[in-house]
Amino acid sequence: MAALTRDIEPQDHVKGLDDAPVTLVEYGDFECPYCGETVGVIDGVQLLMGERLRYVFRHFPLIEPHPHALHAAGLSEAASDAGKFWDAHRILYDNQHALDDRSLRNYGRRLGLVAEAIEAALSGRYAERIDLDFQSGIESGVNATPTLFINGQRYDGRRDVRGLHAALLAAAG
Structure with a gap:
């Protein structure tokens, strides 16, 4: 079974407590329709698990099939600098059909965000940060999006609320 090769680090995008018994890491792509479907599932398990779950989002933009994914990831990083990553995450997934630069x-x-921050994001200012996530995904065996890890172990089970919740509860002990 594939495992995460990089621990949770300060630059990661995290929802939840550091000492939660379960950590769910998602490698995602803002233009991926399967990631878009998974947003609601993750929202559901976050509600069910409460403080027992820490959720981490990492970038894995698949730029060949998703030509706008890299710029969308860049915009989310600019938003992160302003303390608004999760707001950007929601906007980008809610608007997957419209991720062109305009x-x-x-x-x-x-x-x-100020215009300069937006333009810097679209010009590649965060490319190194995004690539750090992408490379850690490659090293961890990620080859598609979304890819999920529960407490460091790849999860390939059902991606509905019931299936994912059951796996998270099992991991929580």
């Missing part, structure tokens, strides 16, 4: 600029403005 739309991304609009989302950036809605998030309250």
Whole structure:
């Protein structure tokens, strides 16, 4: 079974307590329709698990089938610098059908980002940060999105609320 090769680090995007008994890591792509479907599942298990779950999102933009994924990831990083990563995460997944640069600029403005930050994001300012996630995904055996890890072990089970919740409960002991 594949395992995470990189521990949770300060630059990771985390929801939940550091000492939660279960950590769910997702390698995702904002333009991936399967990742878009998984957002609701993860929202559901977060509600069910409460403080027992720490959720971590890492970038894995598949730029060949998803030409806007890298710029969307960059915008989310600019939002992160403003303390608004999870707001950007929601906007980008809610608007997967419109992730061209013009739309991304609009989302950036809605998030309250200044024009310079938006343009820097679209010009590759965060490429190294995004690549760090991507490379750690490759090293951990990620080859598609979304890929999930529960307490460091790859999860290939059902991706509905019931199936994922059962796996998280089992991991929580």
